Amino acid sequence: MSRGGSRLVEVSDLGGGYAPGAEALSDTSFAVEAGMILAVLGPNGGGKTTLFRALLGELPIRRGHVEVRGRPAYVPQTERARLDFPVSAVEVVLMGAYGRTAWYRRVARADRGAANAALERVGLADRAGVRFGQLSGGQRQRVLIARALMQDAAVLLLDEPLSGVDTASAERIETLLSDLRGQGRAVLVATHDVDQARRWDRVLCLSGRQVAFGPPAETLTTSVLRATYGAELVELDDGRYGVRVDHHSHGT
Amino acid sequence: MQRALVEVLLLSVTAGVLGSWIVLRRLAFYTHAIGTAAFPGLVLAVPWGIPAQAAALGTALGFAGALDRLTRSGRAATDSATGLLLVGFFAVGVVLASDVFEAGAGVDRLLFGSLLGVSELDLWLTAAAAVGALALNAALWRPLLTAGFDPSAARALGVPATTADWLLLVAIACAAVVALEAVGALLVIGVLVMPAATVRLVARSVPELQIATAALAALQGVAGLWLAATLNVGPGPTISVLGGAVFAAAALFLAGRRRLAR
Numbered sequence: 001m002s003r004g005g006s007r008l009v010e011v012s013d014l015g016g017g018y019a020p021g022a023e024a025l026s027d028t029s030f031a032v033e034a035g036m037i038l039a040v041l042g043p044n045g046g047g048k049t050t051l052f053r054a055l056l057g058e059l060p061i062r063r064g065h066v067e068v069r070g071r072p073a074y075v076p077q078t079e080r081a082r083l084d085f086p087v088s089a090v091e092v093v094l095m096g097a098y099g100r101t102a103w104y105r106r107v108a109r110a111d112r113g114a115a116n117a118a119l120e121r122v123g124l125a126d127r128a129g130v131r132f133g134q135l136s137g138g139q140r141q142r143v144l145i146a147r148a149l150m151q152d153a154a155v156l157l158l159d160e161p162l163s164g165v166d167t168a169s170a171e172r173i174e175t176l177l178s179d180l181r182g183q184g185r186a187v188l189v190a191t192h193d194v195d196q197a198r199r200w201d202r203v204l205c206l207s208g209r210q211v212a213f214g215p216p217a218e219t220l221t222t223s224v225l226r227a228t229y230g231a232e233l234v235e236l237d238d239g240r241y242g243v244r245v246d247h248h249s250h251g252t
Numbered sequence: 253m254q255r256a257l258v259e260v261l262l263l264s265v266t267a268g269v270l271g272s273w274i275v276l277r278r279l280a281f282y283t284h285a286i287g288t289a290a291f292p293g294l295v296l297a298v299p300w301g302i303p304a305q306a307a308a309l310g311t312a313l314g315f316a317g318a319l320d321r322l323t324r325s326g327r328a329a330t331d332s333a334t335g336l337l338l339v340g341f342f343a344v345g346v347v348l349a350s351d352v353f354e355a356g357a358g359v360d361r362l363l364f365g366s367l368l369g370v371s372e373l374d375l376w377l378t379a380a381a382a383v384g385a386l387a388l389n390a391a392l393w394r395p396l397l398t399a400g401f402d403p404s405a406a407r408a409l410g411v412p413a414t415t416a417d418w419l420l421l422v423a424i425a426c427a428a429v430v431a432l433e434a435v436g437a438l439l440v441i442g443v444l445v446m447p448a449a450t451v452r453l454v455a456r457s458v459p460e461l462q463i464a465t466a467a468l469a470a471l472q473g474v475a476g477l478w479l480a481a482t483l484n485v486g487p488g489p490t491i492s493v494l495g496g497a498v499f500a501a502a503a504l505f506l507a508g509r510r511r512l513a514r
Contacts (some may be wrong), residue, residue: 054385056407056408057407058390058407058408071410072407072408073408074409076402076404076405077403079339080402080403080404080405081401081404081405082400082401082402085276085400085401086276086395086455086456086458086461087401087458091397091457092401092402093513095394095397095401095402095409095411096409097409098395098398098409098411099409099410099411100410101394103392103394104391131456133400144405147409157408160363173493186462190283194326207402219472
């Protein structure tokens with residue numbers, strides 16, 4: 001699949017929010033082209049998930065405009081899913097086919113095959129029948145990514161997919177992100193990990209509004225990180241900077 | 253007795269299908285509230301000369317609409333709003349029954365039902381509710397599953413989660429209303445929720461939960477009827493007590509087994 005060249009996401013002067021009179025996110029303008037990974041950096045409450053809600057068409061937009069090619073696939077943080085729900089990994093992945101299946105039809109056999117293939121792609125083919133809540137945090141994240149793969153979307157939104165996952169899962173997810181970039185998709189990843197963001201194509205820094213956007217080498221400066229994270233930015237012993245997020249730090 | 257038996261078996265189908273969603277979607281309090289909120293409608297039905305089920309359904313849907321307005325406005329959390337409206341609707345029913353229409357003699361029947369006194373019309377309505385629940389389950393399986401498991405991603409997955417949620421709430425209101433005649437406003441939860449809550453302790457999938465819940469509800473219903481006839485007590489309360497006892501026994505058994513496995 002190749003979608004190279006074109007802009008798949010375009011946001012200009014976006015402002016919006018849920019509460020009347022208050023904007024959760026403002027002054028945000030950027031574009032993401034096919035075959036590009038965009039890191040969305042910012043503190044908790046800085047507007048990363050709000051931006052994704054805007055791209056999904058779920059945020060009341062008061063200013064500016066948002067254009068997205070097709071319906072994006074969304075990978076939420078795993079704790080938003082109900083771990084006590086009696087669904088297996090493959091059932092969760094099949095949910096990615098629900099949007100294209102008419103209510104009166106059964107899920108197509110091809111989609112069932114695709115669900116198993118998606119699980120195999122994230123390295124969980126042998127866990128297909130296991131209940132979602134019984135999987136490890138990293139495995140659950142990979143199942144949700146497999147569900148997004150099922151949607152076959154040009155644009156993928158991943159909300160902190162690497163937070164709290166084991167090393168094996170993190171490596172697998174990073175490889176998948178590279179594969180998706182190679183296929184010409186646009187991948188937007190909300191993250192707190194600045195080191196990781198340096199390896200991707202573009203960085204968008206948010207703190208209730210857009211602080212900076214551009215290539216990592218030009219964007220991830222000390223002043224930008226200070227403006228983005230404020231007091232959460234801490235200087236480490238070796239002179240580098242870290243971001244204090246939920247009792248752990250990420251090096252910069 | 254024959255009609256009572258048919259009634260509990262028909263209610264078992266609804267309990268299997270809707271009861272499972274009620275438990276999975278954490279709507280037990282809503283189910284209890286909507287059954288109790290129908291009370292003023294039942295009181296008004298007799299003096300106004302309208303069918304009890306229609307009056308109860310009207311009140312229950314009024315309750316659901318008021319709850320939706322209150323929670324959407326952000327003025328109260330869902331559980332607080334449910335509690336407030338439950339008390340309000342029930343209090344209006346008590347005032348109407350005791351002071352306005354002086355319907356005290358029939359209040360027990362309204363609150364606790366009369367399984368042995370169900371009419372042919374009640375049976376047809378319960379059958380219609382069971383068929384409606386099965387149809388809803390078949391048509392909205394995917395949105396209900398998706399919105400229940402991962403509400404934050406349901407819209408992004410392209411399923412009509414909001415419509416499905418609304419239809420589920422209306423279906424629960426209808427099921428609670430048809431169960432009123434059999435088990436009364438206060439014991440609706442004993443039929444619609446208890447069996448599913450018990451099976452939920454061990455079920456590994458939603459279809460398994462629904463089928464086993466229907467079977468357990470039927471078993472408890474038939475056993476409750478037999479016990480009530482043997483002990484000469486009310487069948488509605490007996491079925492509810494039995495449901496509570498089975499839940500407690502299952503929970504204790506599973507807790508003991510887990511402790512032994514450690």
